[in-house]
Amino acid sequence: MTLDTVKHATETPDAEQPWAELGLKKDEYERIREILDRRPTGAELAMYSVMWSEHCSYKSSKVHLKQFGEKAPESDALLVGIGENAGVVDVGQGYAVTFKVESHNHPSYIEPYQGAATGVGGIVRDILAMGARPVAVVDPLRFGAADHPDTKRVLPGVVAGIGGYGNCLGLPNIGGEVVFDPCYQGNPLVNAGCIGVMKHEDIHLAKASGPGNKVILYGARTGGDGIGGVSVLASETFESTGPAKRPAVQVGDPFQEKLLIECTLEIFKENLVAGIQDLGGAGLSCATSELASAGSGGMRVELDTVPLRDATLSPEEILMSESQERMCAIVEPQHVDRFMAICEKWDVIATVIGEVTEGERLEIFWHGEQIVDVPPRTVAHEGPVYHRPYARPEWQDALQADDAAKLPRPKSADELRAQVLKVVGSPNQASKAWITDQYDRFVQGNTVLAQPEDAGMVRIDEESNLGVAMATDGNGRYAKLDPYTGAQLALAEAYRNVAASGARPLAISDCLNFGSPEDPGVMWQFAEATRGLADGCQELGTPVTGGNVSLYNQTGETAIHPTPVVAVLGVIDDVTRRTPIAFAEAGQLLYLLGDTKEEFGGSAWSDVVHGHLGGLPPAVDLDREKLLAEILISASRDGMIDAAHDLSDGGLVQAVVESCLRGGAGARLVVPDGLSAFTFLFSESAGRAVVAVPRSEELRFTDMCGARGLPATRIGVVDGEEVEVQGEFRIPLAELRTAHEEAIPGLLA
Amino acid sequence: MTARPSPATTPDQGPSGRGNIRVGVVTFPGTLDDRDTLRAVRIAGAEPVPLWHRDKDLKQVDAVVLPGGFSYGDYLRAGAISRFSPLMETVIDQARAGMPVLGICNGFQVLTETHLLPGAMLRNNHLHFICRDQKLRVETSETAWTSDYAAGQEISIPLKNIDGRYVADERTLDELEAEGRVVFRYLDMNPNGSLRDIAGITNEAGNVVGLMPHPEHAVEPLVGTGRTDGLGFFTSILKKLVNA
Numbered sequence: 001m002t003l004d005t006v007k008h009a010t011e012t013p014d015a016e017q018p019w020a021e022l023g024l025k026k027d028e029y030e031r032i033r034e035i036l037d038r039r040p041t042g043a044e045l046a047m048y049s050v051m052w053s054e055h056c057s058y059k060s061s062k063v064h065l066k067q068f069g070e071k072a073p074e075s076d077a078l079l080v081g082i083g084e085n086a087g088v089v090d091v092g093q094g095y096a097v098t099f100k101v102e103s104h105n106h107p108s109y110i111e112p113y114q115g116a117a118t119g120v121g122g123i124v125r126d127i128l129a130m131g132a133r134p135v136a137v138v139d140p141l142r143f144g145a146a147d148h149p150d151t152k153r154v155l156p157g158v159v160a161g162i163g164g165y166g167n168c169l170g171l172p173n174i175g176g177e178v179v180f181d182p183c184y185q186g187n188p189l190v191n192a193g194c195i196g197v198m199k200h201e202d203i204h205l206a207k208a209s210g211p212g213n214k215v216i217l218y219g220a221r222t223g224g225d226g227i228g229g230v231s232v233l234a235s236e237t238f239e240s241t242g243p244a245k246r247p248a249v250q251v252g253d254p255f256q257e258k259l260l261i262e263c264t265l266e267i268f269k270e271n272l273v274a275g276i277q278d279l280g281g282a283g284l285s286c287a288t289s290e291l292a293s294a295g296s297g298g299m300r301v302e303l304d305t306v307p308l309r310d311a312t313l314s315p316e317e318i319l320m321s322e323s324q325e326r327m328c329a330i331v332e333p334q335h336v337d338r339f340m341a342i343c344e345k346w347d348v349i350a351t352v353i354g355e356v357t358e359g360e361r362l363e364i365f366w367h368g369e370q371i372v373d374v375p376p377r378t379v380a381h382e383g384p385v386y387h388r389p390y391a392r393p394e395w396q397d398a399l400q401a402d403d404a405a406k407l408p409r410p411k412s413a414d415e416l417r418a419q420v421l422k423v424v425g426s427p428n429q430a431s432k433a434w435i436t437d438q439y440d441r442f443v444q445g446n447t448v449l450a451q452p453e454d455a456g457m458v459r460i461d462e463e464s465n466l467g468v469a470m471a472t473d474g475n476g477r478y479a480k481l482d483p484y485t486g487a488q489l490a491l492a493e494a495y496r497n498v499a500a501s502g503a504r505p506l507a508i509s510d511c512l513n514f515g516s517p518e519d520p521g522v523m524w525q526f527a528e529a530t531r532g533l534a535d536g537c538q539e540l541g542t543p544v545t546g547g548n549v550s551l552y553n554q555t556g557e558t559a560i561h562p563t564p565v566v567a568v569l570g571v572i573d574d575v576t577r578r579t580p581i582a583f584a585e586a587g588q589l590l591y592l593l594g595d596t597k598e599e600f601g602g603s604a605w606s607d608v609v610h611g612h613l614g615g616l617p618p619a620v621d622l623d624r625e626k627l628l629a630e631i632l633i634s635a636s637r638d639g640m641i642d643a644a645h646d647l648s649d650g651g652l653v654q655a656v657v658e659s660c661l662r663g664g665a666g667a668r669l670v671v672p673d674g675l676s677a678f679t680f681l682f683s684e685s686a687g688r689a690v691v692a693v694p695r696s697e698e699l700r701f702t703d704m705c706g707a708r709g710l711p712a713t714r715i716g717v718v719d720g721e722e723v724e725v726q727g728e729f730r731i732p733l734a735e736l737r738t739a740h741e742e743a744i745p746g747l748l749a
Numbered sequence: 750m751t752a753r754p755s756p757a758t759t760p761d762q763g764p765s766g767r768g769n770i771r772v773g774v775v776t777f778p779g780t781l782d783d784r785d786t787l788r789a790v791r792i793a794g795a796e797p798v799p800l801w802h803r804d805k806d807l808k809q810v811d812a813v814v815l816p817g818g819f820s821y822g823d824y825l826r827a828g829a830i831s832r833f834s835p836l837m838e839t840v841i842d843q844a845r846a847g848m849p850v851l852g853i854c855n856g857f858q859v860l861t862e863t864h865l866l867p868g869a870m871l872r873n874n875h876l877h878f879i880c881r882d883q884k885l886r887v888e889t890s891e892t893a894w895t896s897d898y899a900a901g902q903e904i905s906i907p908l909k910n911i912d913g914r915y916v917a918d919e920r921t922l923d924e925l926e927a928e929g930r931v932v933f934r935y936l937d938m939n940p941n942g943s944l945r946d947i948a949g950i951t952n953e954a955g956n957v958v959g960l961m962p963h964p965e966h967a968v969e970p971l972v973g974t975g976r977t978d979g980l981g982f983f984t985s986i987l988k989k990l991v992n993a
Binding site for chain 1: 778779781782784785788789803818819821822823824877878879880881907909911963965966968969971972973974
């Protein structure tokens, strides 16, 4: 077996290398040769190929993503911005919060349980690596049609994987979404978000500085999982001694991750690390090159010291392995003993695998022979950048011209009643309790709000009752009709949801799920959506702290709907002031805030009743969103409202039904002047919410709305055990509950 | 109806003669609800004492709680490995000598593995993890951990597990019933297929109690389910020890 050392590579400049099989383009391979002034070794080729992949290098999206920095609003809250493992915001009282959303779409389609489980594990380690204790997770999920046989394979596996992993970590699952659409049939979207909390002084960054500092790999042993394409290289360059085919999907062990969390937090508490990075995509290749690149540049690693699960692994495979539950820390020599003692306490394996060196080369050795000698920046941060062509798709005009206004509307009160039941019982609008009840939402004892509330909320200080809230939203139907507006609607909805819970929106993270960037139409969707999101964040004053791009979500030529998912983080000074969605107290007055227009493009009604997608999505007015949020936050702080629910897909009737079922009380509604009952119930105009106001607060509340210029229309009262729209229909809560709560178990249980 | 919590004042003198009533909460590798349980002990007015699975020393605590989680990853069987930890040897001895011990969820599984309590837990009959607000009936107030409840009282506390189906042979079940050792029963719905709707049991002496639902998640009106029905567990033990 010949080891492809640096020396060997220099001596055999013309050896054939499998760069194409590893996903590199010809010019990319040439550039590597130029950087190194020789051909890369097998190990170097493996590192470049994986670090220059779309997933790691953002080579197609980078030129668009930079708007998030260029258009970033002035914000005092941002402590750490884009580029680290996760962004960090100041939430006051000396606390900082880090949060991020990531995708694990492709692995979850191939192997739903492990794909989803390791998605949770990865995002949790990102948060941990910033120095924070993870305090909650959220999971925005999208699947194919609810009644498609393959959905019954993918969804239960994904949900069990999220539960099986997250529940074992002791992290409450407080929110997310579940959406069904045939466009996700071959490409489910499994996004995972995590929130972590720390004190300002505990923020840790991923960089390796200080020559002589030790590089410590700790956590699980390295195995052959997640190697994917790199096994091509192993089998071509070496005589194969191990099993030829390796699983491309990583396998998770939440117990190991739980130990890693507690162990790492104890290490942080004693201030023992100078830099830290989790091992996720691209494993050790990514961790060593990123740590060195962000630090002073020099690092020497003895790869043969890495503890292995499978002794037959080649050095390339060790560098590429995506085995889960591993972290890499940079530790000053005098702290190494204590670091090791804490790892021993938690039964976590820790190994010094190298050290930070003078100079600017990342050097990796295998039993004394050098197999890597590269400038780490060229691997980690100076990958290729593509200006991919983009063009508005030809079909876009026809799609937008296919106006939902022309769809036949219900002709009688009976028909309207039947459509209400049909919409609230449709898979997308139905209760997701069957799914979310498989997640632990109580652990840690700080959960103030969890699904089906508008936002999840956790207390972060027991003395002061300081808390944070998070909502994630996205609507691929809107974004398909108009990606710019669709992205802003996702942002506006998550922002509104956070405000409806009583929290003040501070910053966002995003997960941008799109089809192939090689399709100019998809690239246009991506460009439009990022532009919309960057403009929206600038206007709302909520910076993008980081996020994730997932491309190539398509089956053959057919891409998924463009699906930007936005997570908004908010802060609330006193969680006892939070606003739930439940209508619970008879006699309270219901107010509709905002303007209701004839907006049905991309609506739930057009989908459920007519199977239609066309026209334009609802218009966005971000000034109005800001005003609405201010009113909701003030009303919550000053005790003027007892319940609030944002209006989005499904319109007013969806929100009212959810609030009634949550609180166990009915509602009597009156259609306001100037609106048809149909538009009142099903319009999806943005910038709206419904609130329950105690009678004693009515005057104060309406005065506030009047003074600030927010339309507030009294639309009814909490009362009885049915939802009644006067002059139209009545539906008993029991009937609504059956329609709303039995749909999902009926399809999936 | 909500259990009446005792005033949250700290008694001057505990039975151990060192002042506060000390309630230990054990952390195994993979324990999840230890911090919640420590908080519940504190809210009830006792002094929470973290205990580590590798120690043998109980740090002079007056009572011990084995909290929920997935100790040792539930490898082999839930609770099967934890049962052999150094600390558990001491806990088993002390429990036999009468020290109050409460096992919640994974802690209950550990107690059945040690045979301090009879029976075993199997995977839920529907095979899913389930997290819900669960109604229970307190069948007896004659245990160290339920004296602040009335027999027959109905409470709601969170339930969250995948291995929660209580099973035992018919003779054991009959004995438990006859001796008044079924402490909690599921009401309205049996969430996991437990035999005779059993949610929690006690030993003959009434000092060791195990249950699947989580009282430590229901001690503050603000968080969790918004109820404080679980606080009675911790005030019960405090009262018992103060009056001992």
